Amino acid sequence: MSGHTHDDIDWADRLTQLRMADTLDASALTPVARRLLAGLPEHPTIVDVGCGAGGMSVLFARELARGGTLVLVDATPKLLAEAERAVAEAAAGSVEVVSLQGDLADPGLAAPAADLVWASGVVHHVGDQQAALRTLAGLVRPGGVLAIAEGGLELRCLPWELGVGRPGLEQRLHAARAAWFTRMRAGLPGSVPMLYGWTRALREAGLSDVESFGALIDHPMPGSDLLREYVVHRIGWLADWATEWLDPDDRAAVATLTDPRSPHFLGHRDDLYLFGAKAIHSGRSR
Template sequence: MDNDFDWAAMADMLELEGEAHSPYVRQALDELRDLAPRRVLDVGSGPGVAACRMAEVFPEAEVVAVDGSPELLARAERRAERLGVRLRTRVAEFPEGLADLPRADLVWSGQVVHHVGDQQGALDLLAGLLEPGGVLAIVEGGLPARSLPRDLGFGRPGLQTRLDVAMADRFNRMRAELPGTVSVVEDWAGMLRAAGLTEVRSRSFLVDHPAPLADGPRRAVRQMLERQRGMFAEVLDADDVATLDRLLDPEDPAGVDRRQDLFLLTAKTVHFGVKAKG
């Protein structure tokens, strides 16, 4: 898996983002209301936001949060204890450690596969973890998050669009530099079929936190902008960097901590496939 990210150091951001985006997980699991899994694997679980949601929805199942970071799994355990849900954790690198995992009736992997050079190969391994009749759910694609008005009242309008361009360029570089990277048409439904799955379908789910933002989503937006400020300071023009600095100034009435027009809007796409019985 891509080793340029210190996932443990990003724990606060990952947990805040997971909580802010969690409505889509509930909506996606509603698609599986007829499934009665005995075991659920959340592969690449991070701090366990989605895994704990699955433990709530499937209280009779053995839900296992799987991640390569013991620090993030410790967060998942604390979260499960706080929420009063049953959750197991297991340290395993992705995709190298997948072969040692038990089979499951539901395998979930949220925005993890794109960090692997051979995405089709990773999907093949994930599909191999399914029991007959089991479901693989992959979260990939969707729409970039929106949180800022086009015109902030200062700086050049359209900052969010320029941040999107910088993020897309960085993502493309990341993909190109991954070990063993394989160029593939990112038709996720087609890739699930190529992994041998049937009944493949894709659904997109809206995450809509309107203005004015509650504290949790507001902090998630702040952390996202702080990270983008750190990543893109050298590629954005000086005016955009100054605009970000003002947005991140906790004393500025027009900053993200105080402004009343801040919102959070995004869409997550989940691709489902079923392992045939018999």
Template sequence: MAVHTHDDIDWAERLRSLRMAEALDAEPTRAAAHRLLEGLPDRPTILDVGCGAGGMSVLFAEELASAGARIVLVDATEPLLVEAHRVVTAAAGDKAVVETVHADVADGGLPEKLPPADLVWASRVVHHLPDQQAALHTLARLARPGGLVAISEGGLDFNCLPWDLGIGRPGIEGRLLAARGEWFAEMRAGIPGVVPMPYGWNTALRQAGLDDVDSFGVLIHHPAPGSELLREFVVERVRWFADVAGDRLTQDDRETAAAVLDPANPAFLGARQDLFLLGVKTVHCGRRS
């Protein structure tokens, strides 16, 4: 059964892509997980809000210094919650108790449903919610005094294709990214109850009442030729972009996208040895006073 959230995206349908992205991001992101865990008390409570397929909590579980933690996975999409519980439980072993809560991150009553946390983590979920600032206020309320709130938002767009694919007009990846940006802006504008947030994430975290606001980047770089997993991920990524771009692309670009996504076509991306993945994720964090 399809499950849609505020953005009307069927995230359960995108589980395979989420798992591939998490596998590719795991090692570069491990240092970020370790950094966020530094200074937490023994037996911390960690909330992964909008956990998706659970990739970051897998890293939290693996990087915990000692046993006795509590990891609570929160998501509105039940199939993702089931998958997240499976992989995080396997990674945690006897280091942590893993729990799940089926809930909407946009629910202002969320703090009454969850335990106070030493670390609240939300990765690329807030920008999908109608009122981003209100959601950050909710995340701040989930932290116990002195607790850390960290979100992954923004960064630099990922690139994965050579500029000239030998078919169609060069530079199609830039046009796919631009079309995706237009689609996202239209999608956000159509979310019921949407509220603009015309300032950056650091300002938003301060307005949520957090102190010691800071940010750091995570470089994701898989150089060519890359693995089979990388090629599969790039094909899925380009297919997703082409789908959401729709008529925002020219007819020539739509034909090029169809060709490079067709396994029977000589231009099929999955047969190339020059695909790569390069981009930066940004983690913004602040502490509840």
């Protein structure tokens, strides 16, 4: 089944990469889950909009020792099914798990009133980001919290020189992805610029007690087998999305680096790592 959504991205095709990212991010995001749950009422309702493979809701489920309800929302049926499976396994019956197919681009997005609404890397895929934040804020009960993960420091994973192609390949991949992102944003239905940062956007959505904090992703070299597999997926993904902004030499280098038959295959290296940061922005409903 196709996983294409309004942004014309086949998210179902990225399931393997999303699962790996969830595993690698878990140690950094567990304290975030704990922090966001602190102060919520007993048996809270949490809505995860754009839940992907369910990584963050798995962490919420593990922290909800006294029970609660986790509502998973995603526009891609394959991801929603995987998230439901993963969260149900983590909850082990202590948390009610509800799945809803829905898209944040729909202003009529229906979900139960929540004590915490979480949306990671989702708002920037909606043409009118401020309107999307108002939609999310409308799901939060008075006194509840809306938290989004947007921005931060782009993940780095490669040495500067790789023995193939020109030095600095990863930096050019990031620049190419930025060019792709600019075009993607401009092509979204109803796209409008948001000429201010996320904390102001949350205040514009009617929230108070707005704050931002970071979660450091740090997996030093030599890295695990999982990390190496993820890096191979990530570099291929970056190149696939931004190929038209890469010169032929860089495209050839990526092909060599991601080919298991190549002597330069990234999966054989012991000097890969992951280093970056997620930015979390939150506010409270009045």
